[in-house]
Amino acid sequence: MDKTILMRKTNKIFARMGFEDKVVTLEDANNNDVKITQDEVFLVGYEDEHGEECEEDGTYLDQHIDPNQIGMFDD
Helix, strand or coil: CCCCCCCCECCCCEEEEEECCCCCCHHHHHCCCCCCCHHHEEEEEEECCCCCEECCCCEECCCCCCHHHCCCCCC
């Protein structure tokens, strides 16, 4: 009996970026004249194209496998 566990993975991985709060004038905001530097950006995590969180390699989070059920449908 093959006990290989197949984890759900996505092929297309996106990085969710976050930005530090920045206060700008209302005029700059309305004119879309806001500059964000690399120092103000940080990596939040990874997700697929539908927004479901995953690891950097595409493996989805929170996949719990009951070891007693591995192979229960094998012929």
